[in-house]
Amino acid sequence: MNLQIDFRSTGRVLSLGLVLPLALLLLWEVAATNNWIDTLFYPAPTTIVDNLWGHLSDGRLLEDSQVTFKRLLLGFVLGAVPGILFGLVAGMTPLIRALLYPLASGLYVVPRIALLPLVLVAFSIGDPARIFMVAFGVFFLTFFSALSAAEQVDRTHVDIARSFGANYQHVVRSVIVPGSAPTVFSGLRVAMGVGLIVIISVEFLASNDGLGAFIWRRYQIFDFASMYTGIVTVTVLGVFVTVALLGAEKALLPWRR
Amino acid sequence: MTTFVRDQLTAESRAANAVEVRGLSLRYPGSGGVLALDDINLEIVEGSFHAIIGPSGCGKSTLLKVLTGLVPATAGEWSIADGSRPAYVPQGNSCFPWLTAEDNVAYGLWVKGKPKRQRREAARRLLASLGLQDFARCYPHQLSEGMRQRVAIARAFAVDAPVLVMDEPLSALDFQTRIHVQGELLQLWMDRRTTVIYVTHDIDEALTLADYVTVLSERPGHVLQTMEVPFSRPRSYRDVRNRPGYTEAFARLLYLLEEGRHS
Numbered sequence: 001m002n003l004q005i006d007f008r009s010t011g012r013v014l015s016l017g018l019v020l021p022l023a024l025l026l027l028w029e030v031a032a033t034n035n036w037i038d039t040l041f042y043p044a045p046t047t048i049v050d051n052l053w054g055h056l057s058d059g060r061l062l063e064d065s066q067v068t069f070k071r072l073l074l075g076f077v078l079g080a081v082p083g084i085l086f087g088l089v090a091g092m093t094p095l096i097r098a099l100l101y102p103l104a105s106g107l108y109v110v111p112r113i114a115l116l117p118l119v120l121v122a123f124s125i126g127d128p129a130r131i132f133m134v135a136f137g138v139f140f141l142t143f144f145s146a147l148s149a150a151e152q153v154d155r156t157h158v159d160i161a162r163s164f165g166a167n168y169q170h171v172v173r174s175v176i177v178p179g180s181a182p183t184v185f186s187g188l189r190v191a192m193g194v195g196l197i198v199i200i201s202v203e204f205l206a207s208n209d210g211l212g213a214f215i216w217r218r219y220q221i222f223d224f225a226s227m228y229t230g231i232v233t234v235t236v237l238g239v240f241v242t243v244a245l246l247g248a249e250k251a252l253l254p255w256r257r
Numbered sequence: 258m259t260t261f262v263r264d265q266l267t268a269e270s271r272a273a274n275a276v277e278v279r280g281l282s283l284r285y286p287g288s289g290g291v292l293a294l295d296d297i298n299l300e301i302v303e304g305s306f307h308a309i310i311g312p313s314g315c316g317k318s319t320l321l322k323v324l325t326g327l328v329p330a331t332a333g334e335w336s337i338a339d340g341s342r343p344a345y346v347p348q349g350n351s352c353f354p355w356l357t358a359e360d361n362v363a364y365g366l367w368v369k370g371k372p373k374r375q376r377r378e379a380a381r382r383l384l385a386s387l388g389l390q391d392f393a394r395c396y397p398h399q400l401s402e403g404m405r406q407r408v409a410i411a412r413a414f415a416v417d418a419p420v421l422v423m424d425e426p427l428s429a430l431d432f433q434t435r436i437h438v439q440g441e442l443l444q445l446w447m448d449r450r451t452t453v454i455y456v457t458h459d460i461d462e463a464l465t466l467a468d469y470v471t472v473l474s475e476r477p478g479h480v481l482q483t484m485e486v487p488f489s490r491p492r493s494y495r496d497v498r499n500r501p502g503y504t505e506a507f508a509r510l511l512y513l514l515e516e517g518r519h520s
Contacts (some may be wrong), residue, residue: 156351163325163345164365164416174364178355255355255396 021024042223051225052232061069061214065233068210071127072199075134076192083142083191084184090143092176096157104143112137112194113201120206130202130210137198138191145187172190182256185249200234211237263272275420275452276301276343277322281333282477293319295477296333301420301469303338304450308463310510311473312517317456318348320478321422326453338452343420344413349429351409352397358384358408359393364414383411386448387441403434412444414449422454427462428502436494439465447491460510465494470510474517481517485508 025045031037032044037049055061057248090097116133155177166174203212215230249256278299284290293316301307309337311317322328324335325345332444337343344365352361362366362383363376363393370381384393397405413421427442428434443466446453457463463470464486471483497503 144389156347156349159322159325159327160345160347160351160353160364160412161368162327163342164368165342166368170368174367175353177354181355253355255357255398257398 040222041224043228046227048073048228048232051095052229055226055229061233063210064214064230064238065213068199068203068212068234069237071210072134072192072195073110073132075131075199076138076195078131079135079138079195080188080191081141083139085148087143087146087184088150088176088180091147091180097147099149100143108144109139112198116202116205127207129197130207133202134195134198138195139193141191141242142184142187145190146180146184149183149187150176152183153179178253180252185245185253189242189245192245193238196234196238196241273303274300275303275305275338276335276454278324279333280334281320281323281325281335282331283328284331292477295322295479297473297478297480299471299480299483301418301452301454303452305468306446306453306455306466308455308457308467308470309458309473310460310463310470310514311478312514314476314477315517316476318424319474320473321424321454321456324420324422328509335400338419341419343422343454344416344418346409346413346421346423346426348424348426350397350402350405351411352400352405354397357394357396358389358400358404361397361408362411362415363463364412367462369416379415380411383415383445384408386445387411401434403430403438406430407438407441410438410445410516414445414451418451420452420454422456423517424456425458426455428458435462439494442466443492460507460514461494461498463510464488464506465492465497472510472513472517481513484513 020056029043029045032039032042032047043051052061086100090100102161114137117128119132119136153176157179158171161171161175198216199210200212203210204216207213211230211234215227215234218224218226218230276295276299281294281297282292283294284292289425290481309317309320317451319328319369323330324337325343327345336464352358353364356364358378362380366379374407379395381390382418384390387410389404389411392400397408400408406429408424409424427438430438439462455463455466467486469485472481474481484506487502487506488497492500507509
């Protein structure tokens with residue numbers, strides 16, 4: 001009971017959760033300044049902060065962040081919207097489920113990045129190819145989460161709606177969509193994570209701009225401090241989009257406990 | 258067997274039946290499908306509170322689902338006042354978690370396309386009569402189990418259907434909450450005199466609430482007997498037990514339940 005009360009206070013959870021990362025950073029700093037580790041590959045956190053500051057002031061890092069964010073967001077929306085729609089429809093309609101499920105399951109197991117050469121052939125190098133890669137990964141995750149969400153909607157709720165004379169449209173709007181929403185949202189969070197992995201990987205291999213390219217280029221020229229700056233920035237971007245999704249979920253589903 | 262009480266009824270109360278069920282049977286589909294309901298015959302007097310009791314698995318819930326049109330029967334026929342659709346309170350927690358108490362209560366009116374203002378007024382009125390006026394904007398997870406059941410009951414009353422069917426709406430509640438909500442349900446019903454079909458497995462509850470009690474046998478469920486509850490109204494859980502004839506009525510229903518189990 002005590003524990004429960006403690007963990008309801010967001011501030012306390014945050015501060016408790018910060019203990020371990022801060023301790024690790026401190027250990028890293030001490031290890032670097034005492035040359036226990038090779039500072040060429042593992043520069044001290046304070047060096048990385050300096051480096052980050054430098055890149056922020058010359059503006060290039062922000063530009064790369066914006067490029068990556070734009071690709072991620074576009075790919076996410078282009079993948080998630082049809083993913084949710086097809087998933088919900090397939091979850092409600094056994095015929096469509098039977099039609100789509102085998103193909104979707106087959107494509108789902110193909111590692112996303114393995115398709116990059118094919119996509120580059122189809123779209124040629126450029127943003128459409130990169131955005132498509134993200135959308136493709138996001139689509140399947142949201143499709144499957146929406147499908148199982150719609151299938152798992154509480155039958156009792158559907159029965160009640162029907163007992164009040166609800167038609168198909170009423171049931172979809174007042175039961176299937178809100179009943180699926182929590183699962184759809186957790187699918188979206190996972191999909192956003194995968195989307196970020198995909199866009200960074202694609203930028204490693206097939207891009208001159210964006211955070212992936214930023215990291216890869218610094219790695220190739222042994223500018224490890226800058227490489228870490230890129231990694232930190234990607235992490236911040238990841239945290240930002242995750243928090244934004246959580247915020248959207250809280251605002252859209254106020255009925256969740 | 259159903260005619261046991263019906264023959265003793267006055268001509269006046271015999272005049273109108275809100276629900277009539279004739280030879281209703283239901284066999285679940287598939288080879289060797291289980292026979293769930295076997296030749297059910299029932300007459301539910303208009304404006305009465307009619308309890309149905311029976312051993313678990315006797316098809317009580319299934320019978321209600323047939324009457325609400327959720328499950329098709331295999332044979333037989335039934336009619337409901339004005340060809341209307343009964344309002345339904347299913348077993349367990351049935352509130353929509355994504356709607357506030359008020360919107361839950363107003364749900365049936367929303368389906369009917371009633372304007373927002375009218376929905377809100379009706380919901381507020383019902384919530385107030387159940388002592389939930391301060392919880393109109395709460396979501397179900399913010400309410401206690403007892404409050405949620407009251408919301409589910411209010412939701413059924415809100416549509417002003419001529420017939421209400423309730424499937425053990427209070428069975429999940431603790432004893433004290435249950436008799437409290439029983440009292441509120443009785444009050445709500447006394448004010449409206451809607452026909453209620455009320456499934457329960459609790460003899461005390463049936464004797465507290467109902468005008469008639471129909472006992473179903475073990476699966477496949479068929480009607481063993483319908484008994485008129487001899488206690489005048491108003492009633493409450495507490496005072497019904499002190500009425501003359503209570504012990505006999507209880508014993509009789511218990512005997513029928515036992516008999517139904519072994520038949």
